[in-house]
Amino acid sequence: MKKIKVGILGATGMVGQRFIQLLENHPWFEISALAASERSAGKTYQESMVGRWKLETPIPKDVRGMEVKECTPDLDCGVVFSALDSSVAGPVEEKFACAGYVVSSNSKNHRMDDDVPLLIPEINGDHLEIISAQKKRIGSNGFIVTNPNCSTIGLVMGVAPLHKKYGVTKIVVTTMQALSGAGYPGVASLDILDNVVPYIGGEEDKVETEPQKILGTVKNRRFVMADMLISASCNRVNVKDGHLETVSVEMKAKPSREELIATLETYNPLRGLDLPFAPPQPIVVSEENDRPQPRFDRDEGKGMACVVGRIRKCSVLDYKFLVLSHNTIRGAAGAAILNAEYMKVKGYVE
Numbered sequence: 001m002k003k004i005k006v007g008i009l010g011a012t013g014m015v016g017q018r019f020i021q022l023l024e025n026h027p028w029f030e031i032s033a034l035a036a037s038e039r040s041a042g043k044t045y046q047e048s049m050v051g052r053w054k055l056e057t058p059i060p061k062d063v064r065g066m067e068v069k070e071c072t073p074d075l076d077c078g079v080v081f082s083a084l085d086s087s088v089a090g091p092v093e094e095k096f097a098c099a100g101y102v103v104s105s106n107s108k109n110h111r112m113d114d115d116v117p118l119l120i121p122e123i124n125g126d127h128l129e130i131i132s133a134q135k136k137r138i139g140s141n142g143f144i145v146t147n148p149n150c151s152t153i154g155l156v157m158g159v160a161p162l163h164k165k166y167g168v169t170k171i172v173v174t175t176m177q178a179l180s181g182a183g184y185p186g187v188a189s190l191d192i193l194d195n196v197v198p199y200i201g202g203e204e205d206k207v208e209t210e211p212q213k214i215l216g217t218v219k220n221r222r223f224v225m226a227d228m229l230i231s232a233s234c235n236r237v238n239v240k241d242g243h244l245e246t247v248s249v250e251m252k253a254k255p256s257r258e259e260l261i262a263t264l265e266t267y268n269p270l271r272g273l274d275l276p277f278a279p280p281q282p283i284v285v286s287e288e289n290d291r292p293q294p295r296f297d298r299d300e301g302k303g304m305a306c307v308v309g310r311i312r313k314c315s316v317l318d319y320k321f322l323v324l325s326h327n328t329i330r331g332a333a334g335a336a337i338l339n340a341e342y343m344k345v346k347g348y349v350e
């Protein structure tokens with residue numbers, strides 16, 4: 001099979017380098033273009049990353065000598081993955097979509113737009129039907145699809161199977177978010193060493209609004225938001241990768257703990273599609289009292305699975321549990337790659 005050429009916008013950042021790492025040897029996609037700000041443009045990728053490559057594996061050979069370009073829509077590819085800083089992502093992604101590119105974005109800018117899917121293929125693949133409305137509006141064959149905020153994704157992965165079966169009405173969530181979620185250099189060491197920072201700008205709003213769109217429906221080319229209340233408290237903790245969240249849910253139906261666990265463990269709508277980045281089991285339930293833990297569990301399913309643990313009765317709502325997801329893989333680059341794979345098998349990407 002001839003591979004599809006893909007570009008990475010924001011290729012030099014924390015998420016951008018994750019894209020480069022994850023796309024090495026991808027069976028369907030090959031990196032043919034890298035772009036970032038004018039600070040990096042004109043240099044080879046290796047030159048632009050001196051002191052900035054923060055992953056345990058080396059920079060893949062194929063991209064080391066590639067020139068970093070500016071983020072203008074003249075890149076040699078049909079699909080772009082966007083890991084751009086949100087201060088610039090909005091208009092840049094629009095330009096690419098208008099020029100005919102498929103944009104699979106990590107940034108917050110277009111997530112809540114009326115005709116942009118906020119996609120998690122395991123949950124709301126049918127939302128892709130809104131793309132025809134977007135293409136019509138912008139008058140292009142290109143379009144934007146987004147993946148959720150890195151904390152939203154773990155929460156929604158844990159909640160979606162319960163919502164589909166039992167009807168979730170209320171959620172209270174407290175996040176403990178890793179440092180890599182703040183980009184590089186991110187949080188100053190003297191702010192986070194020996195500390196927890198109980199504020200992440202804009203984060204609670206995203207965690208309280210994105211799930212309703214993801215768990216909602218598309219009717220007559222419009223999103224209908226899911227009817228549920230969410231209260232979120234977001235904290236930055238001294239962990240490198242992996243967002244851990246405590247979640248309490250209220251549901252219309254009242255399953256037993258065993259039923260609830262079976263619902264989570266058997267949830268796998270992508271089974272049979274053979275998507276390279278789809279984990280064999282999207283939600284892994286841990287029965288150990290002290291798990292999930294970021295250091296030990298974030299790489300479950302190559303970082304694409306969510307680990308749910310400590311499922312127990314809640315004396316205020318119905319059940320409470322923990323959910324862990326890898327923020328730069330399932331919560332960012334891996335999510336956008338899975339979205340592109342899903343769009344390919346559904347005929348939206350050629």
Ligand SMILES: NC(=O)c1ccc[n+]([C@@H]2O[C@H](COP(=O)([O-])OP(=O)(O)OC[C@H]3O[C@@H](n4cnc5c(N)ncnc54)[C@H](OP(=O)(O)O)[C@@H]3O)[C@@H](O)[C@H]2O)c1
Nearest residue numbers: 010012013014015036037040085086107150181183184332
């Ligand atoms: N980190 C996570 O866990 C995570 C999870 C989900 C979503 N996100 C979202 O993903 C995006 C990237 O996050 P990150 O953590 O990778 O940030 P980051 O490390 O700060 O990287 C930002 C990237 O944007 C580029 N950039 C900045 N200003 C630019 C400009 N004026 N024109 C073109 N490119 C520009 C930077 O290029 P230079 O190097 O040339 O400056 C860099 O490649 C953000 O929107 C973030 O909210 C992050």
